[in-house]
Amino acid sequence: MKNEELISRLHDDNIDSMFVYKPENIKYISDFYPTSFAYLIVQDEPILYVNSIDKEDAQELSQVETRDIVKLSEVKDELSGSIAVENSLDFQFTKFLTDDLNNIQTSTVLEDLRKTKTKDEITKIKNSIGIAENAIGEIDFTSTEKYAAATLEFDMTINGSIKPAFDTIVASGKRSSSPHSVTSMNGVETPIVVDWGAKYDHYCSDITRTFIDSERQQEIWNIVLEAQRAAINTIAPGVEISDVDKAARDVITEYGYGEYFIHSTGHGFGLDIHEDPNVSQNSEGVLEENMVITAEPGIYIPGEFGVRIEDDILVKRNPEVLTSLDKQLDFLL
Numbered sequence: 001m002k003n004e005e006l007i008s009r010l011h012d013d014n015i016d017s018m019f020v021y022k023p024e025n026i027k028y029i030s031d032f033y034p035t036s037f038a039y040l041i042v043q044d045e046p047i048l049y050v051n052s053i054d055k056e057d058a059q060e061l062s063q064v065e066t067r068d069i070v071k072l073s074e075v076k077d078e079l080s081g082s083i084a085v086e087n088s089l090d091f092q093f094t095k096f097l098t099d100d101l102n103n104i105q106t107s108t109v110l111e112d113l114r115k116t117k118t119k120d121e122i123t124k125i126k127n128s129i130g131i132a133e134n135a136i137g138e139i140d141f142t143s144t145e146k147y148a149a150a151t152l153e154f155d156m157t158i159n160g161s162i163k164p165a166f167d168t169i170v171a172s173g174k175r176s177s178s179p180h181s182v183t184s185m186n187g188v189e190t191p192i193v194v195d196w197g198a199k200y201d202h203y204c205s206d207i208t209r210t211f212i213d214s215e216r217q218q219e220i221w222n223i224v225l226e227a228q229r230a231a232i233n234t235i236a237p238g239v240e241i242s243d244v245d246k247a248a249r250d251v252i253t254e255y256g257y258g259e260y261f262i263h264s265t266g267h268g269f270g271l272d273i274h275e276d277p278n279v280s281q282n283s284e285g286v287l288e289e290n291m292v293i294t295a296e297p298g299i300y301i302p303g304e305f306g307v308r309i310e311d312d313i314l315v316k317r318n319p320e321v322l323t324s325l326d327k328q329l330d331f332l333l
Contacts, residue, residue: 002113003029003046003064009109010042016081018042018107019097021089024202024271025110032062033202038069041078072096086110115268115276116290121203122314125270125292126322128200129312131161132207133325135198141188141211145170148194149183156198165197165204166273176210177306179263179298191217191305197273204273206294208310209329220257220299220307225327227251227297228309231265231279235293235319241283248297249281257299266294269312291315292322 006029010018020026020040027033029046036053040046046064058066070078076098084107085094098104117125135155141148149168156164171181173189181193192211197204212221231248245265252261264280268291277283279293287293296310309327314320 002118006042006046006109006113007044009113010084010107013084013107013109014082015084015105015107015109016043017079018084018109019075019079019089020046020086020110021093022086025086025114027202027271028110028114030058030062030064032058032066034058039075040064041075043080084109111276114270116288117270117292117314118290121270122290122292124201124203125205125312128161128165128198128203128205129207129322131156131159131198131200132165132196132205133323134159136194136196136207136209136325136329139194141192144185144187145172145175145183146185148188148192149196152194152196156196160200161198162202163199165199165206165269169193169195169208171306174303174305177300177302177304179300179306179308190214191307193306193308195308195310202271204269204271205323206269206273206296206310206312207323207325208296208298208308209325209327210307210309211329212307217305217307220301220305221309221328223252223255223257224297224299224307224309227261228295228311231295231297232311232313232319232321235287235295235313235315236317237287237289237315239287241277241279241285241287242281244279244287244293244295245281245283248295252297252299257301260299260301261297262300263298266296266310266313268293287315289315289317 030048038050049069050058051069083104087106138155140151149170170183172192176193190213195208197206227248234247248265266279268275298308300306311323
């Protein structure tokens with residue numbers, strides 16, 4: 001169904017052929033994720049081209065026709081009419097596809113389609129979330145931040161994750177005031193911000209919990225939770241995306257910590273950990289049913305500590321919180 005929609009949209013945009021190179025987009029169209037050089041050509045129907053390394057697996061897993069790869073210099077013979085490529089395709093690469101660069105254009109049609117998830121994609125995201133949630137119970141805080149992250153990633157791997165959805169963050173003590181702090185060899189202190197996710201059949205999950213142990217930390221944690229609840233309660237099809245961010249930001253600002261909320265409230269995810277829509281105060285457009293987004297407000301006080309709470313939300317008339325993990329976890333789990 002999604003490939004029929006893809007071809008229909010290409011026709012609406014007067015595009016005759018599309019060259020697809022990004023592995024995540026190949027996976028989206030064919031249900032096969034290449035491990036080596038591959039590309040896909042979409043005309044009247046998608047055709048996947050793979051080399052010998054991937055051939056056996058592609059023939060088993062791909063939902064579209066699979067052929068042996070041809071040299072890049074010959075790809076132009078496989079394309080016809082007006083040609084579209086992904087925004088991410090390198091310009092030097094693009095020159096292999098046509099002798100007339102005026103005949104080629106970039107297209108976001110795949111990214112636009114990927115904003116909303118199919119039933120099958122939602123199931124895979126839920127499986128990814130389940131793996132990630134189960135793993136947090138195995139985290140070991142008795143040594144360094146890196147050791148804690150490694151125990152978490154190991155458990156996700158042995159329970160079905162292809163790999164972490166992104167570099168796991170374990171940021172403790174004063175280092176927790178940096179939202180994307182690089183996990184270090186420092187011993188674990190409190191509070192502890194843990195941001196992690198699994199990949200199930202290449203579909204991501206994204207969760208954050210903050211472990212706290214003082215009244216001051218609890219005060220900030222309570223504000224962040226209130227802000228997250230306000231954002232989630234705003235989520236519904238047709239809602240301005242910026243209003244979701246505003247709901248969280250207004251709560252934090254009312255408590256006097258607005259300057260310490262230094263990132264957007266959330267983002268879409270799926271095959272990539274960051275996809276459209278970006279849920280920020282500057283975002284344009286509205287939420288659509290079956291988008292999957294994060295809700296992750298935070299407060300980061302330099303030199304003191306930071307708190308972030310993040311959950312994964314399926315956009316419905318009544319938003320479905322896909323994560324089921326308790327918001328506040330203790331150190332024993």
